[in-house]
Amino acid sequence: MGILSHAAFLARLEARAHELAALRSRGRRVVACVSGHAPHELVRAAGAIPVRLLAGGQPAETRGERWLRSDACAVCLSTVANLDPAGPADTFHAQVDAFLSVNACDLLRRMPESLNRYLQLPVFELYLPRGSEALPSRLAAFRRELARVAAEVAAFAGTAFDPERLGREIAAANQVRRRLREFDAGRRADRPEVSLSDILNLVALAGVLEPEAMFKLLSATGERPEPRTGSRPRPRLMLCGSEIAWQDRWLVELLEERADIVTDLLDTASLWFAEDCVPRRFEADCPEQGDPLDALARHYYSFPTAVWRRPSDAVFALARQRAAEARVDGVVLKTLLYCDPWSFESARLKAALERPFLHIDGTYSSENREQLRTRVEAFLEEL
């Protein structure tokens, strides 16, 4: 089972780093981001190369305390450290020319100031209103933000923002999203053909590859793997919570040893390419007609459905719907320490889903893994 092994995934990342180095040698600029709400289509249409970086790692998390307090979340700590040019050699992060921030939480909203001050990294701030109600004034404000960022990135890249290209980039990104949704459907089978690890790898690659290359990769992967046979049905899980970094897959692997993670609420997995299940407002994919900037504003205002939006009720409606559709037996919430948006909602999520519930809160540290293994195994036995 498995579409793309973790080793193959890491190798592809490494290869992409070399591609980026070559592109930079020809004058192209690479703009990094962390959030799933960062509009890669816009960055491409502005002439730069977007990459979504979520390397993580405990050593980087520890190094990050040089610039941020230890009660910043692991994503912020490790991102700042990984982008430090004086830090340990990292082929991928060494290619970053600038950072595009989206306020997916207060920490991520504030992180660019530290990147800029301490690492002298140019930053672009995209402000996405936190209010989940897509009022016309808020949408208009967000559209202005997108236009401003497009102009700034284009100036940085030495090009002009191309609205027509934006339309093409939206279409290309949608192709990737659709293909990912097809793969993801395999997770909900009685005997799932696709794992969350697969999806995490594919979404991570979609965050760093050009859409054409990603689509080619998905097409080459093409045929779904053979359904698992001969084994007893395993517990069906939903995994929710904070971003899962490239090198922080231990919990997913642990769960998948004995269970199937048949759905999720992760913006590093299916939330990134999903339709909004709440019956309101906009189409799932960016409309590929009309004003592309307007379409982009509408799309990213509502997707991925996010727990940090206020009110956050849409997340719970989506969670209930997914849990029912995927016939989920139990729910695992994995939060990073100090990830307030997810941690605070733990009790509410548990109440909303009315299923056995396990909340694991931690950092990238591996110190207490054996204890956590015991907790996970006890939880799975209960199912």
Next chain:
Amino acid sequence: MTGLPAPRQAGLSACGPAPAGWQDPPAARVDFDEWAGLFEAVPGELVERYRYYRRDQLASGGLRPWSTYLFPPQSFAVYGARHLARLRFDNSLAALRLWGFVQSESERLFRARQLGRRVVATMGDLGALPVLVNSFPELVAFYPDCTWWTPFAMESTVLLDAAAREGIGEATCFSRAALGAFAKHAYFPDPDLVIASSGASCDDFAGVEQLAAGHARSVLWLEEPLRRDCGASCTQGTARPGVSRTAGGVPYEPAARELLVREYERALGRLEERAGRRIGEDELRAGIRRANTVRALARRVRELAYADAALPALETMLVEFGCLHGYSDFEEWQDILEQLVATGAARRDRGERVRPPDALRVGWVSPPADPLFLVHVEDRGARVVASEYVINQALEPIDETKPPLEAVAESFLAASLIGSSRARAATVIAEARRNRAEGFIISGILGGSHCAMETRLIADSVREELGLPVLDFDVPPPAREINRQLATRIDAFLEVVRERRG
């Protein structure tokens, strides 16, 4: 029913003569017992004179006996504010009024409900919305956010424990006490409307608001825009063309103001629903003038405290937070501030100081949830000469020449938390320069989202621009006293500051 006139009408306001039968003792900080002794000398006539919701009561035919608030400290301690026994207070009558007024706010809100006023909880924006709410005589605004002081005042974790049961545990801002208060339905009346602001602000309180919404009858969510105060790339560090400035000089983008105006229009609509009528522009303008008067008085108190050492740090912080919503009675609060300003000015003119002239001058960033820290630092021979208590927006003058909603929106764009740490640092550094600060204290909260990201940035700005030593620490959970380790750190820091004087 005594039927006494309002203080200002009786010539008892701060700018007038000292109240009959009372003479402030020489300026000093006094402890709980001394305060009790001092109170015994306060004539009963004065106790009767100072009342809240005076206008409502006169309109109803006379003053009601429950509306007094000038009580001895034991009264508040008996009702749970145990921490008062460990603090030190300014010994003026104005300060006694201030303490009584602050401590009686919860009672006041329940009385407001009895008087038929609708209670509106404004959450998260810290300063702007009450200007609109209090323009309606039928409504009264308050900040559940300020419940964050309560666990410390009561030396109790009851509210924090209640918040934990709701889903917000330790390692989070103490503002989670507000969630506990919502859950317990006892610390303030269940609001008729909650206006919850979120956006470019801290995650902790956004989470508190979200969970508190589950206990509220009616919630309106408002967006707080980001104030981008640098150019296309922060490396350029310059404001873009088209940038406007607040009345206090803070640069902002007009688009942010426009977004906020649209949000305030929604809020106003809901307030009109609650009041059962439309509001006129004149009423909004009157509300703005009232807020401006209070803000100007608060700025004056800060000057008297920070530049002239005429008032202590603790009362000054309470005054600054009074700008948020006037502790639920703007008119009486204004009268108290006028008396406090007159007290401080008289002390300054007489050359009287509440702190010694050679006290170490420190700047303070972020309000200490436990007020004992301000007392401790003053007890150790220092005084506060500059502060940034994350409510810069509540001190900002509101432009009275602009359309009301635009003016209030513009004033909010001076807010501490919607901008960069660099801007926050710049505000307090400017004040520290004026008042010749010699060191800086940053009091944070473990797990507070902005504390985690801002502390290093602000500390480094202070070090680079002023070359001053900085102490940063996290305020521990409610306790009877400051723990030894922290007290030693503060003492060592002040020793370093003292040594630098040479």
